[in-house]
Amino acid sequence: MASDLVLISIIVPIVMSLITITIGKAVVRKTFVSATLLIVFLSSLAIFKTANLPTVVGTSYYGIIDKLIKVGDYVLLLYTLYVSFKVKEPKIAIFSILQILPLAYFELFVLKEQEVRAFYIDNLSIIMNLVVSIVGSIIALYAFGYMDHHEKEEKLVKSRQSRFFAVILLFFGAMNGIIFSNNLMWLYFFWEITSLSSFLLISHDKTEVAIKNASRALWINMFGGFSLLVGIIILYKYTGMITLDAVLKSDTSYILLIPVSFMVLGAFTKSAQMPFQSWLLGAMVAPTPVSALLHSSTMVKAAIYLILRLAPTFRGTTLSGFIALYGAFTFIATSILALSQSNGKKILAYSTIANLGLMISSIGINTSSAITAAILLLIFHAVSKALLFLCVGTIEQNIGSRDIEDMKGLITKMPVTTIITFIGILSLMIAPFGMLLSKWMAIEAASRNLLVALLLILGSAITVMYYTRWIGNILSEGHNSKFFVEKQPSTVRFALYSLVTIAIVLSLAVTQLFNAIVKPEINMLKMSISVKAAAGYMESNLGGFSIYPVFFAIGLAVMLAFLTIKNSRDIVETKPYEAGLNYDDSNNGYDVKNYYLPSIINEEKMTKYMNYISLILILAIFGGILL
C-alpha cells in the first residue's frame, strides 16, 4: 500500500510532465497541472495517514524501475554533455564525463545486481514530502498567475509555459524520489534530475545572463553530483552497502566516514554553502516561483535532508564538530553579505543560504535538541521563505523593481501584499514564530561549542538588522496617503493567503507539530528526547520557551491599537517632522537610505576571503575523518 502511494507520488508527476510539454492550450494545461498537483498532495496526505513508521518497503516493479533509472542516468549525463556544448561551458562537460566514466565502471564491474527494498519511509521523509507537496503545490499554483503576467511583460509570441510547467512537474517527481529512495543509486539519479531541472528553469527566459547563471548552477551541482557518486562508490566498494537503511543500521566507523563526508560535500553544493554560493545568487534571475520552489523551499532542502539522514553516522565525531563550525561560518558570512544588499531577492537568497547554514550547523552539533531544531527550521523556513519570495515576485510585477529602497511607501500602493510580506518577514526574525523558536533551541544546543555559539549569535543579530529595515521601508507611509485597492490574479492571491495562514498556524501549533512528527523521528534516531512540548511550552534540559504568552501579548497590542484607533475621536493625524518645512509626498526633498555599511562590507572582496576560509573549513571536515 505505502509503496504504491510512494510510487504514485514519484511516477505520476514525471509521466504527467511528459504529457504537459505537448499541451499548448492554456486552460487544458492549467487543469492538467492542477490535477497532478492534487494527486501529489493527496498521495502525500495518504502516505502520512496510512504508513506505519518507520518502514522500508519493497515494490513489485523494482526491476523495471531500476532498469529505467540505469538507462536514465546515462541519458541524463549525455544530455548535460550536449548542454555543455550548447552553452559553451566546458566545466559541465568535465563533470558529466567525470560522472559517466566512474558510473559505467561501477555498474559494469563493481555493483552486483540484487533486489533491495525500494523505499525508506520515516517521519523525516514524511515531513519533506509534506513540505514539497503542500508548499510546492501552492507555489506552482502561484506560478499560473505569475507566468501569464511574466510572458505578457516579455511580450512572447508563443507561450513557453508548457515547457515551464513540465519541468516543474518533473521536479516534483524527482524531489519525491530523493525523499523516499532507499537505494542510493536511485537517490543519485533523482538528485541529478533536480540539478538538471534547476538548470532548465533558471535558463527559462533564454537571456544571456540567465543562460550563463544557469550553466554555472549546473556545473556546480554536477560537481556535487560527482561528489555524491564518489561517496556512493566508495561506500559500496568498502562496505558493500548500497541502501540507506543498511547505512543507518551500521555502526560509526572510519570506513563509513569517508564516503559520508563525500556525500555531505555533495549536499553542501546543493544547499549552496559558502564557496558554492554563487550559483544560488545567480539563480535569482529565474522567474520568482522558481526561486521560491527550487532555490529556497524544496530543492536546497534536499541537501539538508541528506545530511540529516546521514547525521547518525557521524554523531560524536570530530567531523561532526567541523560540520557545525562550517555551517555556522556560512551562516554569519552570508548574513554579513546580506547586510550590504538592497536587492530584495538577493537578500532573500543570502538569507536562504544563511539559514541552510544554520540548519547544517545544528545537524553538526548533533544532539537531540539540535536535530529537533534543524528539523523545525527546515519546516518553518520552507514556508516563510517561499512566502517571501512570492511576495517579492508580486511586488516586482507591480512596481517593476526588486530593490528595497524602491519599496518605500509600498503599503499605500499594495496594502494587502505589504501586510503579508510584513508578517512573512516577522515570521523569519522575531519570537515567538517557529523560526526563532528553533533558533533559540539551536543556540542553546550550540552553547557547549563556544565558537559555533558565538557565530550563530552574531549572525542572528545581523539577520534582525537587515530584515527590520526592509519592513521599515515597506511600511513607511506619508501623510494622509490614499490606499489603493490591489488587483491580483486569484491564484496569486490564494497562494499568498494560504502560505501566510500556514506560517501563522504552524507557529501557533508548534508544540503539536513537534509531538506529531518531529518527536517520533528523534525517537527513531535512538536519541534521548531532551525536548518536551506541551500546551505552548517547549522545554529542553537547558531551558524552556513559552509561546502562548508572547502571542497573547502581540494579540493584545494589536487589539489595543485597534481599539485606540477605532474609538477615540481625539486622535490627530499630523505630518512627519521635517524641521517645520513639509515636502509633499510626491516630491521628496530628501532621500534617507538605509545603512548598507559600504565602508565596512565590500561584497566582492569579502566573498573572496570568505570563500578561502570556507574552503579551509571543508578541508578541515575531510581532515576531521582522521581525528
Next chain:
Amino acid sequence: MGLKEFVKKSFSKSPWVVHYDCGSCNGCDIEVLACMTPIYDMERFGMVNVGNPKHADILIVTGTVNEKNKDVLKNVYDMMPDPKVVVAAGICACSGGIFRDCYNVLGGIDKVIPVDVYVPGCPAKPEAMIDGLYKAAQILKEKYSRREVIVSAKSLG
C-alpha cells in the same frame, strides 16, 4: 492627592520647551540657551529643551515673523499636541521691535499664532525668560484643566 490632581500638577511640573528662532539676531537665542546653564538651570522646574515640537508643551519663539518663515512657525505650532502654550521672548517676538517697519516683517509672532506670555527685553534676560516659562507652565496647567472640562462635556453629549 488624587490622581486627577497629580495629572494637573504634572502639567505645571513638567513643561517641555521647544525653541524656535524665527529670525532673531541671536541675542535672545543665546539667552535661551543660558537658561539651561548651571547658573540659571531651568531643569529644576522640570523644563527641558526638547527641540521637537511633537514632544513640547511650550513653544518659545525669538525674533520677528517675516513672509518667509511664517509658514514654518505655523507648522511648528500645529505640530505641538494640545494643550500648548506660546512664549514670545524678546521685544522682536513680542511686537517686531525695531524691525517692525521692515518691508518683509509682519510684526510680532502674535500675527501668526496665539501668544500666551510676552517676555520683553532686548535681549530678554534669562531670569525674565525663566519667569515667563514658569508662568507659561501655570497657564499650561490651566489650559489642561479647561480642556478636561471640554472633553468630558463632549463625551457626555
Next chain:
Amino acid sequence: MTWADYLIFAAAVILTPLIGGLITGLDRKVTALIQGRYGPPVLQPFYDVVKLLSKEKMIVNDFQIFAAYIYLLSAILSVGFFAIKADLLMIIFIMSIGLVFYVIGALATRSPYSQVGAQRELMQMLAYEPLLIFVLIGMYYVAGSFNLHDIMSHGRLLLDLPLIFVVLSLVLDIKIKKSPFDFSTSEHAHQELVRGILTDYAGPYLALIEIADWYELVLLLAMLAIFWSQNLVIGALISLFVFFLDIIVDNISARMTLKWMLSFSWIVGISFTVLNIAYLYFSNVSR
C-alpha cells in the same frame, strides 16, 4: 506556573515602572549635580510620563500606536518572565520583539530624523544584542542551564565571570544610550537629529515608550544584580554602582562614531567572553 508565580509576575509588572522611574529620576539628579546644577526633583520622570499620557494623541500613522504598545507589552512580558525565573534566552528574545517594532515604528514615518535615528538604533542593537546573549552563554558555562532559577542557585557569579560582568555593563551603557553611545535619540541638548528615533512618537505613545524603557532598564539592572544572587541586596548595590559609573562616563565623555561603537563592542564582547570562558576551563568551574 503556580498561583504564586502569577502573583510574582503581577507584582513585578506593577513595581518595575515605579523603580525604573525612580532610578531615572536619580539619574537626572545625579547628572545635574555632576554638572553643578540643582536639577529636577527625583519624581520628575513620573511628572513627565503622566503629563505625556494625558496629552493629545498625535500620530503620523496608525502603525505607530501598534509599535508603541508592542514595545511596552514585550518589555512588560520580559520583566514578568524574569521575575518568575524563566529561561533567560527566551527573555532576551521577547525583549527584542519590542525593539524591532520600536524601530519599525520610527522607520514607518517619513521624517528623515526619525529614519536616521532608527538606522542608528539598529546599529546599536547590532552592537549590544549579541553581547547580551554572550553573557547568557557565560552564565550557562557556570550554571549548566539557561534557566534563571538554576543560574541564581549558583550564588556568586561575579567571582567566576568578572569579564562577562564587564560585558554586561557595556551592554547597559549602550542600551540606555548614555554617552559615548547616545546615537539614536540624541538625548538632552544634543539635537542634531532632533530626537532621533523618538521624533515622530508624540504624546501618550512617547509615554508608553518611556515606560517600556524603564522596564528594560530595570531588567538589565536586575541581570547585573543576579551576578551576586546569594544576597540580592548586595547584587542591587553592585548594579546601582555600575549604573552610577555609567552616569559618570556619560558626563565625562563625548559621543563616538557608530563604526567605533560596533567594533569596540564586538571586540570587547567576543574577546572578554572567550577569555572568561577559557578562565573557567582552566579553573575547572565549568560544568
